[in-house]
Amino acid sequence: MIELILAVVAIVLSLLLAGISYIAYRKSHLRPALYLLIAFLLFAFKKTIDALSLGRWIDRDVGLITASLEVVVLLLLLVSFWKR
């Protein structure tokens, strides 16, 4: 149960960070802000899958999907902070 609550908190926080990145992108048109927006949205998606799997709403193994999403999120974070 606590794991599920933590997953929901993580989803809310990542959506909040996605919102902040969106405002930053709209104001500045800095491409890294767009990468961050996508990264936080993907992270929220990953946590949603995790939470659904935890609550047994998804029966199949989601390990490969969530692991792939983690890699994409980390790559996007890396690209965001890349010195151009």
Place this chain on the structure above:
Amino acid sequence: MLMERRDEILGTIQHEPGITFRGLARRLGLGIGDLQYHLRKLERDGEVFSRRVGRRRYLFPKGLEDEAQRLLIAISTDTRRRILLRLIEGPADQKTLSEYLGVSQPTVSYHMGELVKLGIIEAERRGKSVVYRLSYDPGLVVRMIRDYRPGLLERLADGLIDLLAGVGGGDD
């Protein structure tokens, strides 16, 4: 009586472009509903237009559409507002601004580039350094900055912009 009131509203907006809805109501001692009624008429007649930023509604006379847009972009982040307020006091180079604001030089450089592109400030090369000066009506800039009230998310986004501009040099 109604036309006199409307002329008074129009005159104030023409004299003080960028005044906020609430500022105008306070200045003329008008009720919100009353002012809304007159502004609707003036906007429909194309005499004035408004731009909403956050919780503030800025009012401009016709013909200033392009300027209003540029000014609202120029004051949209906290660092830019502080840069503009500093430049009202006098010209400054990037190093001075960086020290004054307590932000990195790449961050200042990014914002200066944006403000120059918008035509709000001018850059002038003096020896090895570039000196920036405000090329806009200081009264209008101060009025718009004074009434700007960013929300919490907007303030956090401003911090993110500074961070990203500082890391990446703001090439985008």
